[in-house]
Amino acid sequence: MSMAQAADRSHAPARWQDFIQLLKPRVMSLVVFTALTGLVCADRPLNPVLAAVAILCIAVGAGASGALNMWYDADIDAKMRRTRGRPVPAGRVQGADALALGVVLSMFSVMLMGMALNWFAAALLAFTIFFYAVVYTIWLKRWTAQNIVIGGLAGALPPVIGWAAATGSAPLNAWLLCAIIFFWTPPHFWALSLYTREDYAEAGVPMMPVVAGAAATRRQILIYSLLLIPLCLAPAFTGLGGPVYLGVAGAGGLMFLLLAVRLLRSHAGETPDARKDGLYDVRAGARDARNLFAFSILYLALIFATLLGEHLVGAAPLTPLLR
Amino acid sequence: MSDPNRETETEMKARSGRNLAIAIGLFAFVVIVFVVTIIHLRSNVAVPHS
Incomplete structure (x- = not known):
């Protein structure tokens, strides 16, 4: 041996x-x-x-x-x-x-x-x-x-x-789906990293809150959210999504923006976490970050599920311009 | 005195589980390749003109 x-x-x-x-x-x-x-x-x-x-x-x-x-x-x-x-x-x-x-x-x-x-x-x-x-x-x-x-x-x-x-x-519509996930990723992960910042700092991973600070991260989250929402609405105008999709992406997008604005105004990510063992324990100040993180998962799941559902039942797209 | 190189029962059980998982994975792969081949063959078979 x-x-x-x-x-x-x-x-x-x-x-x-x-x-x-x-x-x-x-x-x-x-x-x-x-x-x-x-x-x-x-x-x-x-x-x-x-x-x-x-x-x-x-x-x-x-x-x-x-x-x-x-x-x-x-x-x-x-x-x-x-x-x-x-x-x-x-x-x-x-x-x-x-x-x-x-x-x-x-x-x-x-x-x-x-x-x-x-x-x-x-x-x-x-x-x-x-x-x-x-x-x-x-x-x-x-x-x-x-x-x-x-x-x-x-x-x-x-x-x-x-x-x-x-x-x-x-085709372009396939890359549109790719772009949605691409621009969804930064607000999703940065919201998570705002309340797990100490972990990343200790591991030496240069996540945005560790390198640029919490306030800059919250601003970046809002900027990416502002870019994300029009992208999520775009499939309704490229022949990919139908009216249900437009409603879900629009209403969910507004909620996403609201949570991103609330996060911007919060102090999430600024207080060090004294607790070392509680996984995903969220301090009161970081609750807005946790809310956006959780909603981002729901939002992506909802818009993709709606697209999937519309295509499975054969719902007509709003504007079949690019098909 | 017991042999220190001898596997414990837990180790043996874990190894059997790993072996079984590999066997199932390889068998599934063979079945998938076979089924995919049949599907491609059927789609490429020329339908004779009547």
């Missing part, structure tokens, strides 16, 4: 559930949802089995990115309350095993996408995995406060991959 193996004996043995946790199932479920929306919005008849394989490939590709992220970020994950229980920092899975899982699943998902659907969708999937694992995780995350802005592209691409899987192309 080698010394490394002997050292491993000090931890609980890795169970298959630990390897599932490496794939970030919750992130995967959001990716599946947005990719499915892209695939359905393409309005192209596709064999249901091939559609399911396309979604599976995107889900597994997203999971592979998660495993690669957990392999590389184990050192900073160990310092943060939110992530210290992950399999690698907790010692249940070795970093090399997480790396191997990520690489193998990346290859399987891209190859299967290429063989079953088309190689354009496969190339987009490969690019997304590369962008998340290398550009975001290895390069941007520890280097710049714009990490989640640029890195957000990886999370924004799944609807384009879904659309490409169905059609072999990516």
Whole structure:
């Protein structure tokens, strides 16, 4: 028995559930949802089995990115309350095993996408995995406060991959879905980082509240929210969304803006958190940040669900200009 | 004296679980490739003119 193996004996043995946790199932479920929306919005008849394989490939590709992220970020994950229980920092899975899982699943998902659907969708999937694992995780995350802005592209691409899987192309409407998620990401993550700032500071991750301060972050959140809402309304005018979509995106957008303005006027992110163990305990001053964070998830889910629903029931788009 | 290299029951159970998960994953992959191949073959089979 080698010394490394002997050292491993000090931890609980890795169970298959630990390897599932490496794939970030919750992130995967959001990716599946947005990719499915892209695939359905393409309005192209596709064999249901091939559609399911396309979604599976995107889900597994997203999971592979998660495993690669957990392999590389184990050192900073160990310092943060939110992530210290992950399999690698907790010692249940070795970093090399997480790396191997990520690489193998990346290859399987891209190859299967290429063989079953088309190689354009496969190339987009490969690019997304590369962008998340290398550009975001290895390069941007520890280097710049714009990490989640640029890195957000990886999370924004799944609807384009879904659309490409169905059609072999990516028209303007597919990129519009991508743009919505891209501009949604900064207000979403910065709202979260306003009340987990100490964690990021301790781990040395240059998140916006750590580098530029809470007030600047709250201003940036409002600016991105102002850019996001027109983008969310745009599908109603490009032939993608119908009247229900316009209503949901409009009403939800107003609520989003209201919460962003309330956050701007608050003192969220300015008081240090003395509590070290309470995950997601929110101080009274940071409640506005928590509210926007929670609503941002609901808003994205609502607008994508509405688009999905409209296309599944065949509701007519308002203006079929770009179809 | 017990052998320190011998797997504990927990370790053996965890290893069996991992092996089973890999087996299921590989079997699912083979089935998917087979089904996808059949679907592509069927869509490419020329329908004879009557």
